[in-house]
Amino acid sequence: MKKGTAALYIGMGVLISILTFMLMPAYSQEDIVSLADSALGDRERPAAVFAHEEHNEKAEIEECNVCHHVYKDGNKIEDESSEGQGCSDCHNIKEGYPTRPLMKAYHDLCKACHLENKKGPITCGECHPQN
Ligand code: HEC
Ligand code: HEC
């Protein structure tokens, strides 16, 4: 391969990387404003309010794995994160895997922290508002 051609390929590679990076936010957590997990089946309640990015900024949560956790042998692994996976990938409603079915997994995670901090909604209607 000629030097010029190689440089062209590298140049194109860099350009594609930059473009991919620029387009990424469109598919990231920044767009989440509420949660309606289809894995839960037919809904009983309106979607849960959760403006992902804004919420985590206001609540001053630094680590992604506070929510996107990874466990091994029952212990949380501190420096690993599962942000590429949905909660339902592990918390299966049918088998109740790991030990917590999906709806309980959500409620436990969200409410425990709000109760602990004495901040953030804890009643049904605050998280699942009508409208
Ligand atoms: C801190 C926020 C929070 C509170 C408080 C809360 N929920 Fe939820 N709830 C969620 C999240 C998050 C989900 C999963 C995302 C979704 O809505 O699909 C969920 C899911 C559900 C679901 C399964 C989806 C559906 O609509 O069938 C039901 C039922 C539900 N909640 C009922 C309740 C009831 C009843 C209460 C009060 C006793 C309550 N929730 C309180 C956040 C909350
Ligand atoms: C307070 C809890 C919480 C924290 C902290 C958090 N997330 Fe999330 N994130 C969620 C929930 C809940 C979902 C929805 C999961 C689902 O649908 O199964 C989600 C979804 C996502 C998704 C999937 C987006 C999509 O469109 O499907 C990505 C990517 C993500 N989060 C990245 C991050 C990153 C990166 C961080 C750290 C900077 C982070 N999250 C911190 C709760 C959190």
Ligand code: HEC
């Ligand atoms: C990679 C698999 C995996 C993913 C993804 C995952 N979990 Fe878990 N989760 C586990 C395992 C394993 C445990 C430990 C066993 C148990 O308590 O059920 C656990 C424990 C929990 C617990 C109890 C401990 C705690 O931290 O309070 C809650 C609540 C929970 N998960 C909620 C969630 C929510 C909500 C999501 C999505 C944001 C999620 N999990 C994503 C595997 C996962």
Ligand code: HEC
């Ligand atoms: C690790 C702690 C933590 C977890 C986990 C957490 N929250 Fe919060 N949340 C907070 C704190 C702290 C506030 C109050 C922020 C403030 O206004 O200062 C808050 C506020 C909120 C509010 C009020 C509006 C807002 O965005 O500030 C909503 C709605 C909310 N949380 C929903 C959720 C849902 C749904 C989940 C689960 C998917 C969740 N939270 C998980 C800490 C947490």
